[in-house]
Amino acid sequence: MAFEEKIDTTSELHEVRNNAIKNFEAKGFPTKKEEAWKYTSLNAILKNDFSVFPKKENTIEFKEVKKFFLHEIDTYKVVFIDGIFSSFLSSTTHDGLDVCLMSSALTKPKYKMVIDTYFNQIANTEDSLTSLNTAFSLEGAYINIPKSKVVEKPIEIIYFSTGVENALMVQPRNLIVVNENAHVQIVERHHSLNENPVLTNSVTEVFAQKRAIVDYYKIQNDVQTANLIDNTYIAQKQESHVSVHTFSFGGNITRNNLNFYHQGERIDSTLKGITIIADKQHVDHYTLVQHATPNCESHQNYKTILDGNATGVFNGKIFVEKEAQKTDAFQQNNNILLSDKATINAKPQLEIFADDVKCSHGCTIGQLDDSAMFYMQQRGIPKKEAKALLMYAFTSEVTASIKIPELKAKIARIIAEKLGVKMGFDL
Amino acid sequence: MLQIKNLHASVEDKEILKGINLEIKAGEVHAIMGPNGAGKSTLSSIIAGNENYEVSEGEIFLDGEEISELAPEERAHKGIFLSFQYPVEIPGVSVTNFIKTAINESRKANGKEEMPANEMLKLIREKSELLEMDRKFLSRSLNEGFSGGEKKRNEIFQMAMLEPKIAILDETDSGLDIDALRIVANGVNKLKNESNAVLVITHYQRLLDYIVPDFVHVLMDGKIVKSGDASLALELEERGYDWIKQEQEV
Incomplete structure (x- = not known):
């Protein structure tokens, strides 16, 4: 394949990439025939002739994009333009914590141990889009918070597309390791600066070690021609607390695959989202919480407001394994339809194999009171x-x-x- | 100030008001009493413009202007205030932010500038003290988790802020303990002057010990069947409503 020359075939990642390519080639893009993609079709967007790598480095002025940052406060920033790191817009650090680039983490020896331990370890290797990302991703944010470090400033990860390319497909890859007792806040955003179609296929792996606290916020308020497939995988060790808030306010097709895996006791997971869309926008939340250990809690709360011809999907899967006694899993999904032509597909899925658990879910669809x-x-x-x-x-x-x-x-x-x-x- | 002429109204084809006539002048306090299901709350909702009721006949005038076609917010901008029997909870919006929005929307509609922030704060402080409200209360989400008494006190606080021409108090005494009742009534009395008016809608006479009406009307089966002064309320408390019904039948 033509991509091979662009990626580093000599690294030890070569095999990982090769396997990923094979998996993607075998499965291809998901279609509506698959249960997990029943309500979301990628057909229309895949008709574009996407280039997978930008032909040249594009730049943007800070003042053009200031509003996309939390500019009122000091933050660490890892910023990409058309998938390429922008040192000019970024503010990275190696001082007491690592907030830097995936490309250097994947190639520099000092990160080798972390990469070997974590990279592609929780991402679903059977998933075709995740494999596509694993095969071709070149860049993303690498964040490693050492033991007991409380990071005072939020970390912003922002991907801009300039639209200079006719149609661009970006494959961001983020790795976030939060060690014991450490605490970090992360804000992630994808934004297109003009109307040329963009397809972002993002993969993020988060590892929260014992008693770590991670608060992750995703802002999706993109232009009408931007498409985002977000694959986020989170592994939690005992007593860690991880929350993910997803704000889906715009874009053409947005699909959020959010997966939590429990690897210890007394874990707390929070998954929340607000979706407000109109026109022909489409947002699909596909969540999974895998309760595999006893005494853990998960809280899901998704609110959707749909107007125009917008369509929303909420598929929330809670899996409670036999060992996961005393699980407390809660799922709430409320939807408001403002137009007769808006559609919501809501599907709670609870699979419970333990006998001493508290699992509840509620779903409402209504109009304003x-x-x-x-x-x-x-x-x-x-x-x-x-x-x-x-x-x-x-x-x-x-x-x-x-x-x-x-x-x-x-x-x-x-x-x-x-x-x-x-x-x-x-x- | 408020004039209601031959008002007929129905909800889902059921006629609830069957020809109401009422005139309230500036400076007056009126009370409407009556048994459950007489149409008391319907009347207050209709004066305030609730679109769930259909006015089939009759007119409502405010300062000579016919208002029965106006939207609820337009009536509010003209000075009609309804203290709700069941105030609605609005999570995420504080008492302060809600009242600020309400005041500035009214000012906007009346061609005035927004109220300057310091003036607003001063007014909020003044009126919340009048209702003996805790400072912390003002930053709580509107009516969310409020006790019955707190909800009613908050209604009267909003009334104090908005300074309406005519305030309709719909069952304001329900759910109030005696202390809260006194505070609420005291608030209403202090706000009462020669250029505004109050219409108290109540099932019981209790509130009228504190807010003394100039006129008392008895509403039964969609009609005002008897009017009198404050002593009528005491008589109703004593004798109930049956004797009026019998009087009617005779």
């Missing part, structure tokens, strides 16, 4: 604003647990913008 609308209008708040306030209230169980205040304010602003209102306060 009339009596609440009347209440707000009675106080002088016009219909449109009242509607927006109600929708904001509907998402508040998710926004409430955002731990970075500036991010919370930013998300509230994006929500207000999506709902087409300007409130007299930051929601």
